[in-house]
Amino acid sequence: MELTCLHNKFNFPSLPHLSRPFFKKPNPRIFPRKINILFLASASDTVVASSIKELGSKKDDEFGDLKSWMHRNGLPRCKVVLNESTSHDEKHMSVHYVAASEDLPAGDVAFSVPNSLVVTLERVLGNETVAELLTTNKLSELACLALYLMYEKKLGKKSFWYPYIRELDRQRGRGQLAVESPLLWSEEELAYLTGSPTKAEVLERAEGIKREYNELDTVWFMAGSLFQQYPYDIPTEAFPFEIFKQAFVAVQSCVVHLQKVPLAQRFALVPLGPPLLAYRSNCKAMLSAVNGAVELVVDRACKAGEPIVVWCGPQPNSKLLINYGFVDDDNSYDRLVVEAALITEDPQYQDKRLVVQRNGKLSVQVYAGKEKEAVFDMLPYLRLGYVSDPSEMQSVLSSQGPVCPVSPCMERAVLDQLADYFNRRLAGYHTTLNEDESLLSDPNLNPRRRVATELVRLEKKILHACLQATTELIDELPDHTVSPCPAPYAPLLK
Numbered sequence: 001m002e003l004t005c006l007h008n009k010f011n012f013p014s015l016p017h018l019s020r021p022f023f024k025k026p027n028p029r030i031f032p033r034k035i036n037i038l039f040l041a042s043a044s045d046t047v048v049a050s051s052i053k054e055l056g057s058k059k060d061d062e063f064g065d066l067k068s069w070m071h072r073n074g075l076p077r078c079k080v081v082l083n084e085s086t087s088h089d090e091k092h093m094s095v096h097y098v099a100a101s102e103d104l105p106a107g108d109v110a111f112s113v114p115n116s117l118v119v120t121l122e123r124v125l126g127n128e129t130v131a132e133l134l135t136t137n138k139l140s141e142l143a144c145l146a147l148y149l150m151y152e153k154k155l156g157k158k159s160f161w162y163p164y165i166r167e168l169d170r171q172r173g174r175g176q177l178a179v180e181s182p183l184l185w186s187e188e189e190l191a192y193l194t195g196s197p198t199k200a201e202v203l204e205r206a207e208g209i210k211r212e213y214n215e216l217d218t219v220w221f222m223a224g225s226l227f228q229q230y231p232y233d234i235p236t237e238a239f240p241f242e243i244f245k246q247a248f249v250a251v252q253s254c255v256v257h258l259q260k261v262p263l264a265q266r267f268a269l270v271p272l273g274p275p276l277l278a279y280r281s282n283c284k285a286m287l288s289a290v291n292g293a294v295e296l297v298v299d300r301a302c303k304a305g306e307p308i309v310v311w312c313g314p315q316p317n318s319k320l321l322i323n324y325g326f327v328d329d330d331n332s333y334d335r336l337v338v339e340a341a342l343i344t345e346d347p348q349y350q351d352k353r354l355v356v357q358r359n360g361k362l363s364v365q366v367y368a369g370k371e372k373e374a375v376f377d378m379l380p381y382l383r384l385g386y387v388s389d390p391s392e393m394q395s396v397l398s399s400q401g402p403v404c405p406v407s408p409c410m411e412r413a414v415l416d417q418l419a420d421y422f423n424r425r426l427a428g429y430h431t432t433l434n435e436d437e438s439l440l441s442d443p444n445l446n447p448r449r450r451v452a453t454e455l456v457r458l459e460k461k462i463l464h465a466c467l468q469a470t471t472e473l474i475d476e477l478p479d480h481t482v483s484p485c486p487a488p489y490a491p492l493l494k
Contacts, residue, residue, distance in 0.1 A: 066082065066272075069163035076112060083098075083307075095170075103301070106300050108298055145269060182198075182325075189448050194429065209245050219235075251269065253275050255269060278310070279326070280330075281311070281328045282330055282332065296308070312328075337366070372465070375469045386487045426467070
C-alpha cells in the first residue's frame with residue numbers, strides 16, 4: 001500500500017528515460033539501401049512467407065543445428081541435447097528446449113559456454129561506449145543488443161551468429177508455453193487481461209520500447225566504427241518500429257543477467273540459455289560467469305530427456321508473462337500492490353504524511369499465501385486517515401509506531417472500506433474464478449487466452465484471500481458494530 005499525495009505520486013517506468021539523440025545529421029559513410037527483413041519474434045501478418053519452409057526443409061545442412069555449430073566453435077563436451085516441443089500454432093515451427101542427455105545429479109555442470117560464444121555489450125560496443133551509453137541513459141542494454149542482432153541478421157549466412165539468430169527466429173520469442181509476450185498481442189487479445197494491472201504495464205512497456213526506437217540512431221553514431229561493416233541505412237530508416245519491437249521482445253525473452261561481472265558484460269545472450277531453458281520460480285539454478293565462460297550447474301537431479309530448468313529471479317507472474325510469455329502457478333514471489341493516497345486537503349495531512357514516512361511504509365505488497373499478513377500491515381495506515389482530532393494525532397506522532405486510537409465503529413468503517421475495495425477490484429475482471437476454471441479445462445483453449453486466464457485467476461485468488469481476511473476481522477468486532485458515516489478524509493484506495 002502506497003500512501004502519498006494524490007497529485008504527487010511517483011511513477012516508475014519499465015524502461016529507462018531516454019534523452020534526445022545528440023546527433024541527427026546524415027552519416028556520409030551510409031548509402032541508401034532499403035531492406036526490411038523479419039527478425040526474431042513476429043506477428044503472423046509480418047512473417048516472411050518462405051522463412052518457415054526454408055527452416056523446416058533445407059535445415060541449412062552446412063551449419064547443422066545450434067549445438068553442432070557451438071561445438072565447432074569451442075563449446076566443450078556438455079550433458080544436454082536439444083529436443084522439440086510441438087507448437088500450438090500450426091503456422092509456426094515447433095519450439096526447441098534444452099534437456100539432459102544423461103542422468104544428472106544435483107550440483108552437476110550441465111554445460112559451460114565459452115565467452116567467445118556469448119553476446120554482450122562489451123563485444124558489441126566496447127567498454128567506453130557502453131559506459132557512456134548507460135551512464136547517460138541514452139539507450140538500454142536490451143535495445144543495443146537487439147540492434148546489433150538486427151544488423152547481423154541482415155548479413156544472412158555471412159554472419160558468425162547466423163546459426164544462433166536462426167534459432168532465435170525459430171523460437172519467435174516463445175518460452176516453454178510457446179506463447180509470445182503480450183507486448184506482441186493484438187488489442188483484442190490484450191482484452192483478456194481486463195481488470196488486471198498487467199494490462200497497463202504492457203501498454204507502458206510498449207510506450208517505453210517506442211521511446212527506445214526513437215533513440216536508436218544514438219547508438220549508431222556513438223559506435224560508428226562498429227557499424228561501418230553494415231552498409232545499410234541508419235536504424236530508424238532500416239527497420240520499421242514493428243520489426244524492432246519484435247526483436248526487442250525476443251531479446252528480452254532470452255537475455256541473461258550475469259552477476260559479479262563488469263558493467264558491459266552483465267546482460268548476455270547465451271546460446272543454450274533462455275528461451276531454450278525452462279524458467280521456474282522455485283528453482284535456484286542460475287547461469288553464472290565462471291573462468292571465461294557462462295556455466296549452468298543444476299540444482300536438482302535430472303533424468304535423461306527431462307528439460308533443464310533455471311531460476312527466473314524474484315519476479316511476480318505479471319513480469320513473467322510480459323518478459324517470457326508464461327505464468328508460474330507455484331510462484332512464491334507472485335504479488336499484487338494495493339495503493340492508497342492520503343487526502344491533501346486533510347488539515348492533519350502533513351502530520352500523517354510524516355508518520356507514514358517515519359515508519360517506512362510507503363508501500364505494502366500482497367504476496368500469494370501471505371494475504372492475511374498484508375491486510376494487517378495495511379490497517380494501521382488506513383486508520384491513520386480516519387484520525388481527525390488534533391490531540392489524537394499528536395498521540396500518534398509521539399508513539400513509536402502508527403498506533404491510532406480508533407473505536408470499534410471506526411474500525412468497522414476502515415474494514416468496510418477495505419472490503420469494498422477488494423470487491424471492486426474483483427468486479428473489474430471480465431470473468432469469475434469459476435469461469436476461469438471452466439475456461440482452463442478446455443484443452444482447445446487459445447494459448448494466449450489460456451496464459452492470460454491463468455494470470456487473472458491467480459490474481460483473483462490473492463484478492464479473494466484478502467477479502468476473506470478482511471471479512472474475518474469484521475466478524476471479530478463486537479455485535480451490532482455499525483460503521484459511521486464515511487470519514488471526510490479517508491484514504492483513497494486504488
